[in-house]
Amino acid sequence: xxxxxxxxxxxxxxxxxxxxxxxxxxxxxxxxxxxxxxxxxxxxxxxxxxxxxxxxxxxxxxxxxxxxxxxxxxxxxxxxxxxxxxxxxxxxxxxxxxxxxxxxxxxxxxxxxxxxxxxxxxxxxxxxxxxxxxxxxxxxxxxxxxxxxxxxxxxxxxxxxxxxxxxxxxxxxxxxxxxxxxxxxxxxxxxxxxxxxxxxxxxxxxxxxxxxxxxxxxxxxxxxxxxxxxxxxxxxxxxxxxxxxxxxxxxxxxxxxxxxxxxxxxxxxxxxxxxxxxxxxxxxxxxxxxxxxxxxxxxxxxxxxxxxxxxxxxxxxxxxxxxxxxxxxxxxxxxxxxxxxxxxxxxxxxxxxxxxxxxxxxxxxxxxx
Numbered sequence: 274x275x276x277x278x279x280x281x282x283x284x285x286x287x288x289x290x291x292x293x294x295x296x297x298x299x300x301x302x303x304x305x306x307x308x309x310x311x312x313x314x315x316x317x318x319x320x321x322x323x324x325x326x327x328x329x330x331x332x333x334x335x336x337x338x339x340x341x342x343x344x345x346x347x348x349x350x351x352x353x354x355x356x357x358x359x360x361x362x363x364x365x366x367x368x369x370x371x372x373x374x375x376x377x378x379x380x381x382x383x384x385x386x387x388x389x390x391x392x393x394x395x396x397x398x399x400x401x402x403x404x405x406x407x408x409x410x411x412x413x414x415x416x417x418x419x420x421x422x423x424x425x426x427x428x429x430x431x432x433x434x435x436x437x438x439x440x441x442x443x444x445x446x447x448x449x450x451x452x453x454x455x456x457x458x459x460x461x462x463x464x465x466x467x468x469x470x471x472x473x474x475x476x477x478x479x480x481x482x483x484x485x486x487x488x489x490x491x492x493x494x495x496x497x498x499x500x501x502x503x504x505x506x507x508x509x510x511x512x513x514x515x516x517x518x519x520x521x522x523x524x525x526x527x528x529x530x531x532x533x534x535x536x537x538x539x540x541x542x543x544x545x546x547x548x549x550x551x552x553x554x555x556x557x558x559x560x561x562x563x564x565x566x567x568x569x570x571x572x573x574x575x576x577x578x579x580x581x582x583x584x585x586x587x588x589x590x591x592x593x594x595x596x597x598x599x600x601x602x603x604x605x606x607x608x609x610x611x612x613x614x615x616x617x618x619x620x621x622x623x624x625x626x627x628x629x630x631x632x633x634x635x636x637x638x639x640x641x642x
Contacts, residue, residue, distance in 0.1 A: 279415075297466070328346065333404075349474065358401070359400045361396065361474070387552040388486050390485065401474040408484070412484055414463075417479065423456060448469055569631050569641065585597065
């Protein structure tokens with residue numbers, strides 16, 4: 274089933290214009306982007322999630338300028354001890370926990386699914402905020418209930434930003450030149466990496482944050498370099514000839530030689546491995562699921578069904594499948610089926626893939642009952 278882009282819901286901005294003019298360039302605010310949006314989760318359910326051991330949660334408060342961060346999981350009485358204002362509850366990875374939140378990701382299918390880190394939800398009381406800050410991610414903020422006031426920087430930082438010290442959260446000393454926006458239910462804000470922003474709740478409110486990874490060039494060089502190191506020939510060396518002028522000179526010929534040898538070493542397969550491994554690797558390792566292969570074989574023969582786990586991370590190329598940081602040699606057609614479908618009848622897969630499906634289940638990519 275194909276889904277419309279979130280930009281199609283109000284038809285104020287088409288997807289291609291967004292990608293050409295705003296994506297990783299400048300912030301964008303769309304009032305009424307999702308008309309009559311109904312939040313699939315309320316503050317009581319969010320509070321309930323914060324009590325669970327496996328859920329990453331925080332409460333950030335700012336009372337009279339005193340910032341405080343409490344890390345979950347919480348005891349139930351923590352909320353009765355909080356004031357009625359100036360605090361925010363943050364729940365990470367809600368798309369891995371709540372199916373209705375997971376389904377909202379389909380409205381952002383104009384971006385590679387493997388770029389999405391997670392969907393964080395924040396419930397804020399009146400004047401609740403996490404302070405002026407910036408992210409290393411591309412962020413879509415969908416206002417799900419209530420109202421918030423946002424200050425959005427007009428440009429990214431040209432110099433290294435300064436933070437208020439010492440604080441348990443990274444709060445900027447000053448906000449760059451900014452614009453103010455008041456948002457309410459169904460409004461959407463896009464913020465590229467490095468753009469400062471500061472949101473303050475006006476009364477109680479809920480916001481959904483879709484965070485898309487935006488690794489810096491320096492991070493990418495380091496990770497690709499690690500991939501090259503794993504795959505390179507230890508006897509492969511840079512080779513230079515002496516400059517036609519002084520022997521101590523590094524001239525343009527040396528620079529070009531180095532560039533060419535690096536590019537020659539950096540193969541398509543190395544880049545594929547870098548993208549596939551790094552963008553599908555889970556932030557936290559999961560406990561392997563033990564499944565009897567004979568039981569799975571019987572399911573193959575009797576039209577059993579596998580279900581994709583909400584936290585599964587997958588990507589593919591013509592000959593590789595990447596899942597939760599691991600890679601498998603696999604034909605493109607089967608990879609598409611495994612990556613794009615959430616519920617698969619095993620009789621639709623050749624029995625030759627029995628071992629692969631068994632390994633994917635044990636990796637926690639699919640659930641099998």
